[in-house]
Amino acid sequence: LRFLGHIGPAETTSKASDQPRPAFTPLSGQDKTIPIRGYTRIMMKTMTQANTIPHFGYNDEVVVNRLIDLRAQLKKLASEKGTKMSYMPLFIKAASLALTQYPVLNASLDSSLENITYKSAHNICVAMDTPGGLVVPNIKHCEQRNLWEIALELNRLQEAGKRQQLDRNDLADGTFTLSNIGAIGGTYASPVIFPPQVAIGALGKIEVHPRYDNHMQIYPAHIVKVSWAADHRVIDGATMARFSNLWKEYLENPALMIAEMR
Template sequence: MSDFMLPDIGEGIVECEIVEWRVAEGDVIEEDQPVVEVMTDKALVEITAPEAGRITKLYVPKGEVAKVHAPLFAYEPADGNGEAAASAPAAEPALAPESEATSAAGASDAPAKDFILPDIGEGIVECEVVEWRIAEGERIAEDQPVVDVMTDKALVEITAPESGRVSQLHVPQGQVARVHAPLFAYVPDSAADEPASTASPQRTAEPAESVPAQRQPIEPRPEAAGYGPYGRIPAAPAVRRLLREHGLALGEVPGTGKQGRVLKEDVLRYLEEGAAQGLTAERAEATAPVAASGESEVGEVRVEPLRGVRAVMARRMVEAASTIPHFQYGEEIDVTELLALRERLKPQAEAKGTRLTLMPFFMKAMALAIDEAPILNARLDGDASEIHYLSTVNVGMAVDSRAGLLVPNVKHVERRTLLDVAREVERLTAAAREGRVDQADLKGGTISVSNIGALGGTYAAPIINAPELAIVAIGKIQWLPRFDVEDRVVKRAIMTVTWAGDHRVIDGGTIARFCNAWKGYLEAPETMLLHLG
């Protein structure tokens, strides 16, 4: 049995009223047959059957409200011969011996069950299917990873709720799946173990008169060229929506599916070929091959939708850059002594199973420097009328993951030992690069570090990770000549840093004093020992 989910039926529409059911429970339906009429706040919409089969349940009574992406009705798809699952006689007049009948029942397929995509994060209503880890027909075990999906915050792994066999993948890889909508269908082992029929093997056929009369399906009209049996061009709701988005009429696109059904591929192909009637000159120019003056034509432009973490980053960066007045401040830091200290401590950290990088030193020094300029660890309230000074230092670190830019943060840096911070940095970096950071690790940051030097950059003008008030971009370390106290030229490890502060509350003097304190701890790292609890 499959649930039919009420699809998107108009921009911004989240519910509709059931005006009239055109079928009843038990009715046999054909593909694209009108099933129900619903009323939105804009129009009366006719919902059609996605495929042939038999109606088993109507979830929403006439006159009640149905929710978009919620189950509307359930049906049993027809078998490969086009016959509904329930259209066979109730029983054979003469049956095989009980042992043979039982064997045949056990071999038949149990009804499939839809796995509904659950809530995967606060406020998340959709996600992109990144990779299916299984295929149709494969067996799955309970808690086995089934699919990776990308939300606007992180990569999430969906696991199997129970053991069974996958019968259908509802959402293709690269497409968007909706929360509370079917993601895949499977036949549970528990269902397969049950008897295929509740009827006794010795049962004889019942008289035809005793079978309850079923409502007659709508009589199909003679097929016209390019039209289905119900006098209309077959197309799924998602395809109709795609046509509306591009200003196309259904009749304009030649359908290649069964009975002239217009498929999504037909619409995309039609748009790519630029053959749509009324196609604007701008669209035609955009889809045409680009050629440089005096050169041969180049290949097609690859189009990739902006989704998931990258889409969120785009929105947040635009908002931060347009609403926060950024103040930039640059400095050079001599980290020669810091590098030497790290080399001495690395073997001890590795003995405890931890890789010691420079990032834990940057974070600990930052937490100490915040004591001298606490406003860098503060935030403004919603209407920018109050400054909230935070009691904990949660240092975020920008990580270039395969999902896009993620900024997990190490909590309570002011309380942790250097080794504790190193362990957290290692854990969060590994998780972020795989795009599998927990939501809790992405929330609550108070100040951020962007280590562009790891990729070879020297200077950057970072954008503040709102609602934080400051961020620092760390450049690469270079061995450069410098004068010592006796005016001799010596080789020193120099690191450039660039701060960005929210100029609504942080002025140049404040950020300079903070940076000097931070610099002091990094240039003479042994001084941090005086402040460690």
């Protein structure tokens, strides 16, 4: 467990949807101006920069019936491993495996727009809703971590985010981002790239919908919708679609994902 020396035992966790942000005190007839600080200040800077990126959007739906079975098994074992197992570690690992085959999505563009750097590490950022606002820490070297290691690190970041005590290092050097807005609700989103990264994916809430199987029989499909955005200066739509297809294949057939893990 090369990366896990700093991780303590599992702490109490709760759902993002259970934790409404603290509201401002209702205004009482007077305007109030407050400085933009903390996580919101970082969001303002990065999103202003992101606004210069031509975004290409691509959406799809993923049937996660088998993934749900796998997650249920892992969830039962999670407390023994000192963590919790949500769907995020599975989404993250599938992304890392797919990035191995489509490294242009795990890259960064320099400010002069002359060079693209293919990053060797899959430092996958996770957008987090915290009492201090949106923050985007990353899990370093997802390509080298197993599902438990990703889950442990995600837990640590989530707990540190809630306390607004993320380290500078947790926020630095991310290479690709996933945003699980479905933890709060919704289906599709229009995620905004976190520069200098070149791609981001947003996940909706897992819902049951009727779908046809190969024999044209209707069955209850558990579906998660995904919305990708890529920097169209360096990534074309076909590459984005092929990456998404592979990520989807891993999640729809988790045995394939497990077979490809090192």
